[in-house]
Amino acid sequence: QVQLVESGGGLVQAGGSLRLSCAASGRTFSRYAMGWFRQAPGKEREFVAGISWRGGSTYYADSVKGRFTISRDNVENTVYLQMNSLKPEDTAVYYCAADAIWSYYSDYRSYDYWGQGTQVTVSS
DSSP states (O other): OOOEEEEOOEEEETTOOEEEEEEEOSSOGGGSEEEEEEEOTTSOOEEEEEEOTTSSOEEEOTTTTTTEEEEEETTTTEEEEEEOSOOGGGOEEEEEEEESSOSSTTOGGGOOEEOOOEEEEEEO
8 A cells, every 4th residue: 555645835926836746655656657636626637747667658748748747766755746837727736646557647547546635826
């Protein structure tokens, strides 16, 4: 089992940057592919970025491609989401998630474990 704790959210002006972190408990972090999702009020949870077990493959939603970067440190058991050039439409609660099989990296229903989320608010 994996427990995930996100941090790094906050309020930032449009054009600014934030770095989210997701710390995982346990010794099996490297057995899980990881994803970041977000959910704005009244909207469905949507895929933001995903990274494979050793970080060799990464995937991004079109809306964040070129602005966000996902990375992981399997020694520190942490996955990161560097967010640059933030826009008001990026405002949401951001969640990290772990998936052992990772057949559908962009489908939130395939992920096994979730963090509690961290709020990101981008002001115009």
